[in-house]
Amino acid sequence: SQQGEEDPQALSIQEGENATMNCSYKTSINNLQWYRQNSGRGLVHLILIRSNEREKHSGRLRVTLDTSKKSSSLLITASRAADTASYFCASAGTASKLTFGTGTRLQVTL
Amino acid sequence: NAGVTQTPKFQVLKTGQSMTLQCAQDMNHEYMSWYRQDPGMGLRLIHYSVGAGITDQGEVPNGYNVSRSTTEDFPLRLLSAAPSQTSVYFCASSYLGSDLAQYFGPGTRLLVL
Numbered sequence: 001s002q003q004g005e006e007d008p009q010a011l012s013i014q015e016g017e018n019a020t021m022n023c024s025y026k027t028s029i030n031n032l033q034w035y036r037q038n039s040g041r042g043l044v045h046l047i048l049i050r051s052n053e054r055e056k057h058s059g060r061l062r063v064t065l066d067t068s069k070k071s072s073s074l075l076i077t078a079s080r081a082a083d084t085a086s087y088f089c090a091s092a093g094t095a096s097k098l099t100f101g102t103g104t105r106l107q108v109t110l
Numbered sequence: 111n112a113g114v115t116q117t118p119k120f121q122v123l124k125t126g127q128s129m130t131l132q133c134a135q136d137m138n139h140e141y142m143s144w145y146r147q148d149p150g151m152g153l154r155l156i157h158y159s160v161g162a163g164i165t166d167q168g169e170v171p172n173g174y175n176v177s178r179s180t181t182e183d184f185p186l187r188l189l190s191a192a193p194s195q196t197s198v199y200f201c202a203s204s205y206l207g208s209d210l211a212q213y214f215g216p217g218t219r220l221l222v223l
Binding site for chain 2 (some may be wrong): 018030031033035040041042043044048050056070090092096097098100101102103
């Protein structure tokens with residue numbers, strides 16, 4: 001399987017804290033994407049970072065990419081209860097395909 | 111725009127039955143794809159298409175067929191359902207020039223008995 005892996009598998013934090021989740025992938029990429037999935041719903045695209053970028057910000061999201069280690073991290077700052085969801089990374093290689101990681105379940109409690 | 115729509119939302123099949131999962135998008139996206147999501151496995155690509163008349167296999171294509179006769183529609187056919195095909199199926203679409211940043215449908219939950 002070419003699937004990437006994410007860690008931790010599950011993360012529980014309190015509202016206002018930062019949440020960091022990590023993703024590893026296996027092959028060379030053009031870009032790395034992060035998606036959110038609320039329970040029972042489809043995935044929603046959050047942010048994309050290209051292979052020649054090292055860091056990208058969007059609102060409370062910060063993504064880093066280390067192509068030498070084939071890894072990426074997603075930081076959500078000042079988490080809210082509404083951020084409770086599963087988060088998936090997806091790597092886009094030279095072929096027209098996305099390869100998803102196994103996901104991190106984030107629980108933000110009040 | 112309705113975005114990406116999928117029907118049905120839920121389906122129960124008996125082993126050996128066939129069915130078609132429907133997917134449509136109204137965003138004029140060239141790229142469409144089908145994934146299955148199983149617990150602990152993330153999403154796995156079944157088939158994808160980069161335009162009308164063009165389809166290709168993903169990571170787990172066995173037991174599934176697709177066709178792309180129009181830009182809008184990308185149906186997924188299960189030829190002879192097996193219990194191993196019990197899963198949640200997601201259709202997604204994107205512009206080819208968008209680095210494959212995908213819009214997902216709401217999913218079809220399939221149970222094969």
